[in-house]
Amino acid sequence: MDELELLKQDWKKQDANLPNIKAKEIYPLLLKRSSSIVKWIFFISMAELALGIFLNIFLADQEFWEQVENIHLKTTTIIAYTLSYAISIFFIILFYKRYRAINVTDNASTLMKNILKTRKVVKYYIIYVLASSGILCFLVFIFTLLYAEQFSGIRNDINWFKAIAIGFIATIVFLLVLWGIYTLIYGLLLRKLKANYKEIKRLEI
Amino acid sequence: MTEKTEHNFVQLLEQNQNIVHKICRLYTNDQDAHNDLFQEITIQLWKAYPKFRGDAKFSTWMYRVALNTAITLYRKSKRKVKTQEFENVAFKIKAEEYDDTTEKQLSVMYSAIKELNDIDKALVFLYLEDKNYSEISDTLGITEVNARVKMNRVKKKLKSILNP
Numbered sequence: 596m597d598e599l600e601l602l603k604q605d606w607k608k609q610d611a612n613l614p615n616i617k618a619k620e621i622y623p624l625l626l627k628r629s630s631s632i633v634k635w636i637f638f639i640s641m642a643e644l645a646l647g648i649f650l651n652i653f654l655a656d657q658e659f660w661e662q663v664e665n666i667h668l669k670t671t672t673i674i675a676y677t678l679s680y681a682i683s684i685f686f687i688i689l690f691y692k693r694y695r696a697i698n699v700t701d702n703a704s705t706l707m708k709n710i711l712k713t714r715k716v717v718k719y720y721i722i723y724v725l726a727s728s729g730i731l732c733f734l735v736f737i738f739t740l741l742y743a744e745q746f747s748g749i750r751n752d753i754n755w756f757k758a759i760a761i762g763f764i765a766t767i768v769f770l771l772v773l774w775g776i777y778t779l780i781y782g783l784l785l786r787k788l789k790a791n792y793k794e795i796k797r798l799e800i
Numbered sequence: 801m802t803e804k805t806e807h808n809f810v811q812l813l814e815q816n817q818n819i820v821h822k823i824c825r826l827y828t829n830d831q832d833a834h835n836d837l838f839q840e841i842t843i844q845l846w847k848a849y850p851k852f853r854g855d856a857k858f859s860t861w862m863y864r865v866a867l868n869t870a871i872t873l874y875r876k877s878k879r880k881v882k883t884q885e886f887e888n889v890a891f892k893i894k895a896e897e898y899d900d901t902t903e904k905q906l907s908v909m910y911s912a913i914k915e916l917n918d919i920d921k922a923l924v925f926l927y928l929e930d931k932n933y934s935e936i937s938d939t940l941g942i943t944e945v946n947a948r949v950k951m952n953r954v955k956k957k958l959k960s961i962l963n964p
Contacts, residue, residue: 597955598905598909598955598958599928599954599955599958601902601906601909602906602910602928602958603927603928603930605906606929609822610818613817613818613821613825615817616817616838618811621810621813621814622806622810624839624842624843625806625809625810625842625846627839627843628843629840629843629844629847630840630875630876631840631874632872632874632875698851699844699865699868699873700848700851700861700864700865700868701868701941702938702939702940702941703867703868703871703872703919704940704942705941706868706872707871707872710872784875787875787918790917790918791872791918791919794917794919794920795940795941798947799946
């Protein structure tokens with residue numbers, strides 16, 4: 596006899612000794628909050644989008660604008676800000692659309708694919724935020740050396756090659772650290788999902 | 801959602817709770833984790849209930865949501881992620897140590913299934929629940945042919961474990 600058929604017969608017998616939860620015990624469960632992976636991705640993503648916007652709005656006070664004017668970067672900053680608002684809104688819409696596409700009643704493969712796609716949108720957003728902040732930081736660094744009053748005394752003695760190299764390396768190191776933390780957060784969250792997605796894709800080969 | 805909807809849902813879940821318990825048994829290793837997964841599946845079923853159209857059987861719809869929760873959405877898993885292929889699973893019981901009794905055979909098969917990765921486990925689970933290959937492929941999102949090939953490999957492996 597087929598071993599699995601044997602198992603199938605036995606499998607049906609377990610119904611008798613399974614726990615039996617009464618209706619009145621089910622009602623309170625409906626009020627509990629989900630701790631699903633999608634919820635976590637949603638909250639973390641919201642925090643990331645909010646952080647990007649927060650950095651744009653609240654760090655740009657009067658003093659900031661005076662400083663960028665002093666180092667001849669006001670027009671560049673205004674353009675960069677307008678662009679970044681537009682891009683942030685674009686990402687928020689995209690994220691919302693992707694998030695809405697996650698449907699627990701889809702088949703397992705589609706569900707996993709949609710969750711990973713949603714996360715990818717946020718990943719691209721983070722890459723964009725890090726890259727644009729990096730470029731802006733680097734520009735501010737160079738223009739500060741070029742135009743800021745406090746450097747007027749030493750400006751002629753600066754080794755420009757060395758200064759640019761230091762600015763560049765510092766920016767890259769800072770961005771890499773942020774990227775590492777970011778990857779770690781999602782790596783832990785998505786480890787199981789990624790393994791299962793890989794497995795289901797392997798069945799398709 | 802109205803009280804009536806809530807009442808209907810709870811009734812349906814109460815009647816079909818065995819499906820959820822069996823999935824919880826398969827995917828968790830202790831009672832706490834079992835209860836935790838049961839709770840998460842209940843929440844996901846309740847959240848998805850407005851999308852449930854009466855044209856499908858409640859239990860069929862439940863398999864999909866419950867398995868999706870266990871495989872994909874459930875985060876708190878105490879055990880390590882397993883990506884073992886059925887063919888590579890190591891069994892602790894040596895050939896000469898076990899006899900032929902059905903009980904022993906079943907126990908070996910159950911422990912073999914427990915060791916499977918999440919996807920293979922879902923495949924075997926649906927098979928044991930008497931689902932046909934069309935339903936299995938529909939639930940997991942793989943082709944029917946691939947579901948069949950995979951199940952045949954599992955069968956062969958079980959045979960070789962029991963008849964070394």
